[in-house]
Amino acid sequence: MKLPQAEEFALKETAPKIAGSGAIIDGDKLTCTYDLVEQMQYLYVRLVKARDLPPKDVTGSCDPYVEVKVGNYKGVTKHFEKKSNPEWNYVFAFSQDKLQASFVEVVVKDKDVVLDDFIGRITFDFTEIPRRVPPDSPLAPQWYRLEDKKGDKLRHGEIMLAVWKGTQADEAFPDAWHSDAAAVGREGVSKIRGKVYLSPKLWYLRVNIIECQDLIPSDKSRPPEVCVKVVLGNQALRTKIVKSVNPMWNEDLVFVVAERFEEQLLMTVEDKGEVLGRCLILLNTVHRRLDNKAVPSKWHNLEKHSVLETEKKEVKFASKIHLRISLDGGYHVFDESTHYSSDLRPTSKQLWKSSIGLLELGIISATGLSSMKSKDGRGTTDAYCVAKYGPKWVRTRTIIDSFSPKWNEQYTWEVFDLCTVITIGVFDNGHLQGGKDSSIGKVRIRLSTLETERVYTHSYPLIVLQPSGVKKMGEVQLAVRFSCSSFVNMLYKYTNPLLPKMHYVHPMSVTQLDVLRYQAIQILSMRLGRAEPPLKKEVVDYMLDVGSHIWSVRKAKANFFRVMNVLSGFIAVVKWLDQLCQWKNPITTILIHILYTILILFPELILPTFFLYLFFIGVWRYRWKPRHPPHMDIRLSHADAVGPDELDEEFDTFPTTKSSDRVRMRYDRLRSIGGRIQTVLGDLATQGERFYSLVSWRDPRASALFLTFCLGAALVLYVTPFQVVLLLAGFFVLRHPKLRQKLPSISSNFFRRLPAKSDHML
Known part of the structure; x- marks a missing residue:
């Protein structure tokens, strides 16, 4: 096997045209919130609504929609059935470096079965379109009278819109339809948009099972062999088996739960598979503790459910179970590898310290990406980036069919501890074809290795290990800056424990933490998969290094x-x-x-x-x-x-x-x-x-x-x-x-x- 050259996988320092490095771009600088990426010029068209549109159908109504044409690019809104006063509230963004036109044409049409009817249009010359520089106030939309194909004003029909020139720092940028996504159609826009996700707050739920009293087994000729099975969602744990009518355990069972609490805690007392009683507890009623102080215990009634399906009623009896249940907010719930953790704070916000600075990441571009799939008989890649630091996940928009995509998106995180790592992954969007998102590579940057206030601009190799050997999948260009808000607090952090106090006062075993981390990742995958666009399970697993502990x-x-x-x-x-x-x-x-x-x-x-x-x-x-x-x-x-x-x-x-x-x-x-x-x-x-x-x-x-x-x-x-x-x-x-x-x-x-x-x- 041919060995790869080390130079091919080396880190390269770059010099992008960004304002954060002090470079002047076209006589103007980006705003402070977007100074780590290259400036990109966009033409924005905000369509708000229309009124008094003339009827086109035989029924005396119309099914209106709008086409926005700029050169070879065309964006289309959805259509409304039989509505002469539609409201769209939609924004189109056209990248100016790819435009080959001198005007913008907004055409209102009537949806038809064979050929759509023309209702009216309005055009704007590029020289007349104003330029907006954030943080200026948003441009107010105006009513415009529609024109026919000859340029004459229509007697009926107006459209409210706004047209302006701006950059990716504009607040309309994240939710806009982009000309780069013209190939996916309007229905696929939500699958390629960039988004910011927040992980749900994770808690350790500690269930201390103390004892049971007055259990009534069906076979009274022998002492019952009792254990307690505790089920929470897809998590299930059991106590040891005790032979007694009044068994005692005093065992701790720990689970991972996420706010908002959707599951209920179900406890079942079993004797060799026979259910002696059940107890259902709502997590919203569970005590939340911040330290190692004992939580008051409580006796709960065990309810006996009939085995026969014909009997629907529940029969209560005197059996009880003694429990001590708490949501432990003094721990940090691990969802990442301990070597690459991006957040070490405890769950409870009451125990959080003040932040020590800001981490700013500019995701500029990628070059030389490998072909990840086949489309129309040729290789292609629809690339996007995901960055995770703390509970905040960010996802850039997907650049369709490009091996050298340019994102130029910037994100910010609060930093509470320097001994943390930010992870950036590059993926191919398989959601457009209904498949899985493939990983292209990832980068990890430890914050403590960065100098304060310095802008790092580098091209990082994207390296993956495949069955055929190590392979470079391309390079991603990033700009990183850590800004310190309190130098004294930052240095003081070096004297503090790495983990919250509860991890030392009441520690958990390494095996227990590994199991709980697996459960935390499953919960995160499920919750983030519900977003739109979803952050899919394979992406979450790759970013959180699932399976990294397997022998090799x-x-x-x-x-x-x-x-x-x-x-x-x-x-x-x-x-x-x-x-x-x-x-x-x-x-x-x-x-x-x-x-x-x-x-x-x-x-x-x-x-x-x-x-x-x-x-x-x-x-x-x-x-x-x-x-x-x-x-x-x-x-x-x-x-x-x-x-x-x-x-x-x-x-x-x-x-x-x-x-x-x-x-x-x-x-x-x-x-x-x-x-x-x-x-x-x-x-x-x-x-x-x-x-x-x-x-x-x-x-x-x-x-x-x-x-x-x-x-x-x-x-x-x-x-x-x-x-x-x-x-x-x-x-x-x-x-x-x-x-x-x-x-x-x-x-x-x-x-x-x-x-x-x-x-x-x-």
Whole structure:
């Protein structure tokens, strides 16, 4: 297999004509809300309504609709049956760089079976159309008298409309019909429009099943073997089995629910499949808690439902179940991978801190996109972009039949934590043909690797791994800027815990979080799929990295080499010490002897010298600090040297589809074990990479904080006796448990926020 060239998959810095970089465009700048994209000129036509239209049918009525013609482009509204005063409230947007006409023609027609009748028209010369620059007030529509084909005014018939020239910053742009979509017809416009979606607020629902009393089994000759089954939508969990008429469990079952609450919580007490009683609870009545304080428990009656279909009534009896139910708003509900989270806030808004800045993303264009489907015997692509940060998803409009689409759309997010990642994906719109949306590639950008107030304009390679190997699907050009609103609050974030307090006070297991994350993704897919246009399940799954934890030889190798790369620094130090002992360089060895003697005679200089050395190393490496944001690295991901057999395994289904049952069992077991090893290797590599990032200036704010600490520590330790330092350090390590806090220390919080190369992984 031919290995791909690394240059082909490299990040490229670009210089688009955007106002955010200080460039002047045609003597005018875009507004501040659209300064990260190239200016695009549009001709807008807003059709509001018509009145007193003359009848055309035999019945004395008309079925009016409007055609807007600009050169070779034509937009059509829907028609109204038997209505002489129709209202459309529709906006057409024609891209001026593709127009080959000197006037706009608005034609009102009557819908007919064979040939549509002409009612009237009105034309506008391009030189007479006003230019509107946001944030000017919207142009007010006016009534215009319709003309016949000769240009004479009609006695009856007027149309209210407005025509103006503007840019994509116009508020009419998102909901307008675009000339780029002329091929899909009016019915398909909703499928290609850009939209902003908000994820529903997700909660962890904790159901603490304490006990049951006075259960009445049908077979009284034996003690019942009781368990409680709890069902919420498509989620179902069971308690352990207890043999008793009055069983006790005190088990916690946790579910994911989304506002608005649509499902009800159904609890069923079962004895070997026999239903002993049911209890139905409305989620709107459940207590919401913000901390770890105990929620008051409550006894609920169990209702016995008749098994026979002929008996419709419910028979109540004395059996009860003791429950403690709460919606835990102190947790962050994970829907993304923990390595690429874009939001770490707790569910409850009462626990949110103030924002620290704004993230602005300009989705400019794409080039060299691969053909994703066939149309009329040729390859084509209908591309759009999706970006997710926090609960806000954005989707650009679909550019029809283009391998080099230009979107030039800009979006903004509030930033509450720098240690977060924005994900941008490029997709082919298969909804137009009733199929699935295909992924073209995605980009991840960690905010902490961005300098404040700097505009990053780069062309990112879109890389996917296919059964045939790694492939570049094209490039997407983005402009990114992080603006800080409070520099002090931003630096203070480095000392805070990464996750909300409840994750440390009452932690959940890794396995439990994985299951809950899967349920959260299913809920998001269902809710976002209801929007118009829908954000389809395959898009949500791709953006949220569903299935990324499955075992892969390639991923295990990549993480292994990451670990080896981290250990290479320690190996280099050992080799250097060996060279000193072998007197490979006599001058260096003599200098080390002198330094070693000074440190032994004056031990109080050891720590100040160490921190001062780190300080100077960090300052020296400032010259080589990264200038560009990180991107997907095929070499780091071990995608450039993966074999066909390894690819066959990676793209195999789980469980495997191999023929032998025994091989299938062993193979799945190997993949499960290997997946955990892969995760451990990745976490180990991440810790080492974070250590190296202290002085690499990958996160410029963290490196500056660390070097400031090193300088301060060097000065303090210089004037403090070494024995006092050791004494205080020993007492601190051996301090009483009452003096310890459950939350992580400041140093631990700072270290966990440092960037690692996991952002570069495919």
